[in-house]
Amino acid sequence: DAILVLSFGGPEGNDDVLPFLENVLRGKNVPRERMLEVAEHYYHFDGVSPINEQNRALIAALRNELTMHESRAQGLDLPIYWGNRNWHPLLADTLRQMQADGVKRALAFVTSAMSSYSGCRQYLEDIERARAEVGEGAPEVHKLRAFYNHPRFIETMQARITDALAELDEDRRSGSHIIFTAHSIPVSMAEGCPYVEQLEESSRLVMEAFPEQSSQLVYQSRSGPPTQPWLEPDICDYLREVHDADRHDSVIIVPIGFISDHMEVLFDLDTEARELCDEIGLTMVRAGTAGTHPSFISMIRELIAERVAGQPPRAVGQFGPRHDVCPVGCCPSGRPRPAAASRPT
Numbered sequence: 001d002a003i004l005v006l007s008f009g010g011p012e013g014n015d016d017v018l019p020f021l022e023n024v025l026r027g028k029n030v031p032r033e034r035m036l037e038v039a040e041h042y043y044h045f046d047g048v049s050p051i052n053e054q055n056r057a058l059i060a061a062l063r064n065e066l067t068m069h070e071s072r073a074q075g076l077d078l079p080i081y082w083g084n085r086n087w088h089p090l091l092a093d094t095l096r097q098m099q100a101d102g103v104k105r106a107l108a109f110v111t112s113a114m115s116s117y118s119g120c121r122q123y124l125e126d127i128e129r130a131r132a133e134v135g136e137g138a139p140e141v142h143k144l145r146a147f148y149n150h151p152r153f154i155e156t157m158q159a160r161i162t163d164a165l166a167e168l169d170e171d172r173r174s175g176s177h178i179i180f181t182a183h184s185i186p187v188s189m190a191e192g193c194p195y196v197e198q199l200e201e202s203s204r205l206v207m208e209a210f211p212e213q214s215s216q217l218v219y220q221s222r223s224g225p226p227t228q229p230w231l232e233p234d235i236c237d238y239l240r241e242v243h244d245a246d247r248h249d250s251v252i253i254v255p256i257g258f259i260s261d262h263m264e265v266l267f268d269l270d271t272e273a274r275e276l277c278d279e280i281g282l283t284m285v286r287a288g289t290a291g292t293h294p295s296f297i298s299m300i301r302e303l304i305a306e307r308v309a310g311q312p313p314r315a316v317g318q319f320g321p322r323h324d325v326c327p328v329g330c331c332p333s334g335r336p337r338p339a340a341a342s343r344p345t
Contacts, residue, residue, distance in 0.1 A: 001103040002079045003066075003304060004141060005059055006091065006123055007111040009084030010049025010263065016087065017042045023086040034223065041267040054260035054291060055082060055111065061292040062109075065301045074309040076301060081106070085126050092130040098139045105140045107307055109300055111259045113148045113202070113290075115322065116185055116195040120146060121331040144303045146322040148198040149205060149315045152299035156290045157202070157256055158209040164252045164287040172283070174212045177248040179238065182257025183264060184219035187229040189334030196231065197319075202256055205317050214248075220273075221264040235268070236276050243280040250283035259290050 011020040017039050025035055042049065059080050066076045079101070083094030098106060108127065112119035124143060131138040147153050165173050180203040182195075190196055199217055207215050218238045222230040233241070235253070242248055253273060255265050269286055277284035290296040305311035306324075313321035 001139070002081055002098060002101075002106040003062070004094070004098070004106045004108040005055060005062070005080060005082045005111070006108045006127075006143075007055050007082070007084050008051060008262070009087030009090075010051040011042055011047050011087060012049070012052055014043060014047035017047045020087045030223065038223070041263055044271070045263075045266060049263045050261040050266060051263070052084075052087070057292050058111075058260070058297070061297045062300055065297050066304070071301060071305075074305055074311075076304055076308055078304075078308075079103075083130070085123070091126055092133040095130050095134045095138055095141075099134060099137055103139045105142070107304060108141050108143045109303065110143060113146065113153060113259060114182070114195050114198045114257060115146045115148075115331055116193045117189050117331045117333045118183075118185065119195070119331075120193075121326065121333070124326065142307070142324075143326075144300075144307065145313070145324050146198070147299060147303060148202045148322075149317045149319060150299050150303070150321075151314055151316045152295045152302065153290065154202070154205045154316060156293045156296040156299070157206045157254065157287075159293060159295065160287040160289070161206065161210065161252060161254055164254070164285045167285045168250055168252075168283070172250045175248065176213060176250040176252055176285075177242060178207070178210065178213050178215040178252045178254060179235070180206075180215060180217045180254045180256045181220045181235050181269065182217070182255070184222040184231045184234070186224055186334050187231060189332075190231055192334055193331040195331075199257060201317050201319060206254075206256070213252075220268045235273055239273060239276055239282060240280065243282055248282075250285070251277070252285050252287055254287040255289055261289055261291075265289065 011017045021035050021039060059082055063080055065071060066078060071077055081094050081098055083089055083091035110123045127141045168176055182199050185195060203215060203217050218233050218235050219231045220235040224230055253269055255269060258265050274284055302311060306313050315321040
């Protein structure tokens, strides 16, 4: 009956920042001092995360895509709703509106390309929690599959790198170093899901279009206690390593793990990483996220067509298309569970 764009959410003013972060961190063992430190990142930009506005743009582009003649013929011209995990429009409120509009079943596009607890399983838990809050008659919501190896996602990221390379002087392009980044997660979480494997595969597939360039996958935005191992290397540590080894004088940073410009992209890359590159003398260009690139919007249409019109799933590389319905125990949080606890299906 409908499409649901399901995302993380973000504040849109200084007054939103602390309530938003309290939603994000509820139930997590994060010191308040750390929360206030992260809040300063948002205050640096007047409390506005770019993610909500970018989701509005994505929805507008997808609406246009689904109203094309070919899409209408496949039955894809469906209403689009938007709900967030952590800020307005909150998912439960969106489901209430969908229920009032007579929506019985919806397909959810989650703004995360990779499979991890926070990027996949937690969204499924969010959906069931919101449906329980709405109560009897809440719409069924079925998640579209992960798309890290969909050919149109790979095309999109290749196009973003091509645009970034064009910002360099021509004599620097072939020697520039491409650095893929993604949000770091605890090692204990990574061991229970294919997050790293998928990131490596996406990066490898993208690099097939750039045989002259070297590349490296790194991580950013870790937030756990120093005693807890998280995925490494960190982006800033790696930039210092590149500089100290004197291997490259220009880098292209590609946030392949982010679909849109989250605050982590705006602050950790466009602010902190850029300041470091300026300090140590590395020329840095930050490639765009997938955003509303036409190939990316077409990819979403194809994912919907797989479920609505029976279109064959497309994938490139060695792993094939990701499953539609997650198996029991897929992508656990990495936190210890009570022995009697059941895992969501």
